[in-house]
Structure formats: structure tokens, C-alpha cells
Amino acid sequence: MSEWFSGDVVVNGIKIHYHRTGGDKPPVVLAHGITDNGLCWMRLAQALEDAYDLIMFDARGHGFSDAPGTGYAPEDHMADIVGLVDALGLERPALIGHSMGAADVALAVATYPDLARCAALEDPPWRNAHDAEEHAAMIDAWRASIIERKSWTRERLIAEVRASNPTWADADLGPWADAHLQVDPAVFGWGDAPSRRVPWQDLARKFACPVLLITGDPDLGAIVSPEVAREAAGLNPRLRVAHIPGAGHSIRREQFEEYVKVVREFLGAF
DSSP states (O other): OTTOEEEEEEETTEEEEEEEOOSSSOEEEEEOOTTOOGGGGHHHHHHHTTTOEEEEEOOTTSTTSOOOSSOOSHHHHHHHHHHHHHHTTOSSOEEEEETHHHHHHHHHHHHOTTSOSEEEEESOOOOSOOOHHHHHHHHHHHHHHHHHHTTSOHHHHHHHHHHHOTTSOHHHHHHHHHHHHHOOGGGGGGGGOGGGSOOHHHHHHHOOSOEEEEEOOGGGTOSSOHHHHHHHHHHOTTEEEEEOTTOOSSHHHHSHHHHHHHHHHHHHTO
């Protein structure tokens, strides 16, 4: 990790901060989930930096990137990914996203077919059923929880996440706590206009590069159901599914070794 470096680029009128492992290696851009930050990918970057140049960026409103008052729809995050790739001069990088970041990556590769050589989606928010009132209530409760936690100490946050996620490695706890202290509650603005979301099926049909959908177990908290995964695989021959049992929504944190194996095999094929 001694050769890692950080920097800032200005895209779409805002500063985007990133960390990068560097080296003359194929680039991989990592898009984190909501309330995380770029360094929440640290363990994966350490596992892959022998073969790849990992770019871990803070999405707008997260980490050390700018936090505008508005502009948190998937289209805004997608535009930031595209702008980052252009600003850093990356030639068809691989893209990996988790949760919100996976949705943003999916939108990016569906909209810009020549952007990436391949993409991996870790448990994106792909659902076939959606209750608008229930969704709004969930967003409000989540926003309130984040506001409350921002007054906590780092030590208290680490203790909480350790207790609620006993399978996570210690190396994942500090970055998670730091990200929660840094995140701006404005990031939940995406939840105010769910109708703006493009149906995930429409995106999957447009994938022109190889895409790996990584799924966990819904009874452990994963979002993508087996039914949705099967439907996704049937929509596009470029999309394949890797189910990792024993993991919930944070698949790489809960089944790290298997996750690294699956991702390394996928990246190596392209």
C-alpha cells in the first residue's frame, strides 16, 4: 500500500476525490454504496493490486468529494463515473460497483456501450416490486439514522458495526465508521424521486460489455432475489450470475475470499 496515492478531479462542476493503487496495469474503477466511501474498498484493492490499478473514488456527498445540495439521482452519479474515467484518461477500464454504486455502474455501461471493458455488480438494488410509500418511509428513517450517527464517536461506530456484523474483518470496520462520519445527509435526495429510476430490465438488455451480477442470500439481507437473478441472466447473453452463499448485502465483507476469487476470475477473462 506504500505506493498508493490520492488526488482530486473536477467533473460536472464538483470535486471528486479518489485513492489509486497505481502502476502500469489494467485500470479498475470501484463505485461504493450509499454512506460508504472509496476506502471501503481497501481490502479488495489490496487483494487485487498485484494485477490491477484500482481507482477508489468518493461519490458526491461522500468522503472528501464535494457535497452539492442537490443532484443525487442515478443519472448524476453515472455522469460522475463517466467524467472520472475521462478526467483520468482511463481507456475502457473495468467497473465494479456495490449497491448504489452497482446501480450507477449498470446505468453507465447501458448508456455508454464503449465506456468499460467489463463490469461487476455487487447486489444492486434490483427489485421487481416497489411500494412508493414504504420506500419513502425507509429513506426517511435511514436519513435520520445517519444524522444521529454523525454525532457519535468513531469508536462507538466501530463497536456498533462489529456487534451487528460479527463476520466482518476488523480491516473493514474503520473505513465504514469514517465513511459514516463523513457522509452528507443530502445523499438521500435520490430517494425523493424514485420515478426517475430506469427499470433495471431496460438497463440489462442494453449491456454491450460482459457483466457479472454477484448475488447473496436474501434471508441474510441481500437485495437481488434468485428470481430476479434468473430473469437478468435471461435478458442478455453478456450477463452472467455468480451467487455467493452465506452473504447478505455486503457480499465482499461477509464472504471475502470467495468474492475475490469470483472477481479475479471475471476480470482475468477480459
